[in-house]
Amino acid sequence: MLHLRLITPPDRTDAVVRLIETSVGTTNVAVLSGAARDPVGDVVLCDVVREAGHDLLRALRESGIEEWGSIAVETVDVSLSQRADEAERQAPGEGADAVVWEQLTEVTHEESTLTVTYVAFLALATMIAACGVMLDNAILIVGAMAVGPEFGPLAGVSTALVQRAPRLMLRSVWALVAGFALAMTLTAGFSWFLDGVGLFSRSMVEGPRPNTGFIWRPDWMSFVVALLAGSAGTLSLTSAKSGALIGVAISVTTVPAAANAAVAFSYTDYAQTWGSTAQLLANMGGIVLAGTLTLLTQKALWARRKGRPIAGRAGARSAP
Incomplete structure (x- = not known):
């Protein structure tokens, strides 16, 4: 499981959240409106299973978020959640076999x-x-x-x-x-x-x-x-x-x-x-x-x- 912390301008937050919510293998989505100071914007948090991580990161980068915001990725060692287990089942393949190219x-x-x-x-x-x-x-x-x-x-x-x-x-x-x-x-x-x-x-x-x-x-x-x-x-x-x-x-x-x-x-x-x-x-x-x-x-x-x-x-x- 990967944890993503995104900073987005307020006018693009909804689009970013929709992208995350419609991507397979994501869960625990949270939005902190106006929490970011440098760069100024909203903070969006989410978890994504490793096997879907590269696809989501690629889509976020193609949307331009790294140009007008930021993307940070951390590895989650333990995630105790039925929703996280469901995200694992939805994603193709196994996390151990996936390559997060970024x-x-x-x-x-x-x-x-x-x-x-x-x-x-x-x-x-x-x-x-x-x-x-x-x-x-x-x-x-x-x-x-x-x-x-x-x-x-x-x-x-x-x-x-x-x-x-x-x-x-x-x-x-x-x-x-x-x-x-x-x-x-x-x-x-x-x-x-x-x-x-x-x-x-x-x-x-x-x-x-x-x-x-x-x-x-x-x-x-x-x-x-x-x-x-x-x-x-x-x-x-x-x-x-x-x-x-x-x-x-x-x-x-x-x-x-x-x-x-x-x-x-x-x-x-x-x-x-x-x-x-x-x-x-x-x-x-x-x-x-x-x-x-x-x-x-x-x-x-x-x-x-x-x-x-x-x-x-x-x-x-x-x-x-």
């Missing part, structure tokens, strides 16, 4: 922004992975995978491809390219510093590493795992099951590959540098490909199940 775009947009915090997390994750590489410690590698924030912009690329959103695409690609470039540069400097104080040495990166040597030797299994992880991660975003993202993060070797490339470069071991870079690109490519195909499949299946943009209640008109 919500997904907003989440990926936020997580695909090149911020100081994003770069800090990515750099710290890459440095932790560098320690894991040099010590041949798989636990540190797993920890670094969990810390890395790179799935956000990767999901942003997939979302941008499906939604044809060039601004989100540019933002996501920039976050990936600049983020990894900065993280790898800082990690190379980190390696030189630890080498200077005697904690890292060339023999550590060039010696046998049974636990982490796979990082710079990409193969088809690496790509297969990236495909599976990309699909699982995308499903976790669209179904709001964010807990699955941890499992996705520790399934792919994006951050460890970046770390191995940076460390190997600092010791002029270019074979490992290029091998690790290929591993990084293969993993990112697999995640983006799987994420895009997953979103396209969800979109096609939902459109087929739903049958039409917005189903009206008995005797009600369809949304414009």
Whole structure:
């Protein structure tokens, strides 16, 4: 269930309320006349089941409400109401299978922004992975995978491809390219510093590493795992099951590959540098490909199940 809070000019409130009341899956409609101050207007509240959320939001946006008012969406964890249960029965499909595209775009947009915090997390994750590489410690590698924030912009690329959103695409690609470039540069400097104080040495990166040597030797299994992880991660975003993202993060070797490339470069071991870079690109490519195909499949299946943009209640008109 989603909770919508709308601000509308008084002369358009009735039209907005009619749109909500004639849309399937809505309930708990309330109007607070003159309650809004910025922008000035009425406040309209309603709940809509998740499987009907995208259609209602699309209709509201097409009516121009985001231009002369505002739309806020929150997730309702618990709703105890017979009317809400009836709204669930009226709506097509299941809420767990529905994709609220506006919500997904907003989440990926936020997580695909090149911020100081994003770069800090990515750099710290890459440095932790560098320690894991040099010590041949798989636990540190797993920890670094969990810390890395790179799935956000990767999901942003997939979302941008499906939604044809060039601004989100540019933002996501920039976050990936600049983020990894900065993280790898800082990690190379980190390696030189630890080498200077005697904690890292060339023999550590060039010696046998049974636990982490796979990082710079990409193969088809690496790509297969990236495909599976990309699909699982995308499903976790669209179904709001964010807990699955941890499992996705520790399934792919994006951050460890970046770390191995940076460390190997600092010791002029270019074979490992290029091998690790290929591993990084293969993993990112697999995640983006799987994420895009997953979103396209969800979109096609939902459109087929739903049958039409917005189903009206008995005797009600369809949304414009």
